[in-house]
Amino acid sequence: MLSNILPLGDGLWVLRRPPIQLDARWKTWVGTIKSKKIERCNLFLVAVQASDAPANLDGENVRLHHRVHLLLYGLLLQGIPDHIDGWVFTGAKSSTDAQVRSLGELALFYHSHPTDRVLIREEACHIAKHFADGYGAIEVSRDYERMKRGMQAVLRGMKEPSVEERLHEYARALEALIKPAIGATTTQFVHRCQTFAVASPEAYQIFVECYSIRNAVEHMHSWDVASLEPRKLIERQWGYADCGRSSGSPSLPI
């Protein structure tokens, strides 16, 4: 259960009610339909800091905008809820009032039809804060190049409406870490994924299929072509297609 006000530290907060009320002028600007949608929102991620120049829409706003997105990504990595329709506000609060300086629509993030409903709990918010801090440090580092490229693939995947394109991006994100050698990409992808995942013949087949779909998308083939590839590959390697399900099947390399 998420409390109404959850401070995460370092100026990050998760709220269940809006931190400010849109005044009549802003409601006119954004329109009646959108302002009603905003009023119906039930989760607010907030990043604040003391400002040197509260009257300006400047680099502080950009940094806070990015920081609140890192918090969001930390939440989404724990499961993408079935409906996200959000807005991003920046602004300043003086001793007398709060002023909205910019308003934009949040990017669309696509879930993959999880079998269980994704609920945002306090523990998930704390993990997300941990992610925001950790990935924020990685981003500004001169190292971690493959990890940063992989994370960009994750974010592209989250924003990708097409199922096969999304799978392609997530496979590429893992590939960034796996760094398969040219000429051994499928073998090493399948083998090395089983460092991150519990190894088994079924897991082996899952990764063969995923990598084949990734290849099909990469090379502009259709999903149907991709779904045929694993069977061919397994047949070629093991002499039968139903790997791991037949009794007495050979143990598969991990």
Added chain:
Amino acid sequence: MGLRRLRQIERLAFAAYLKLATSVAHAALFKTDDDIEAFWKKKDDERFEAWGTKVDVTAIE
């Protein structure tokens, strides 16, 4: 089948990047290309120990 495969690879990718960003020790394994090569050159049991908890993708429906 396709959506299940998507959920499986999604969970694995999300878990990997969440672990890397929230664990300095794990992130260090992937800091440079040389670090990455060294990680994958480890023996399976050493690599599994270094990575720690794994995702059971077969349990994801």
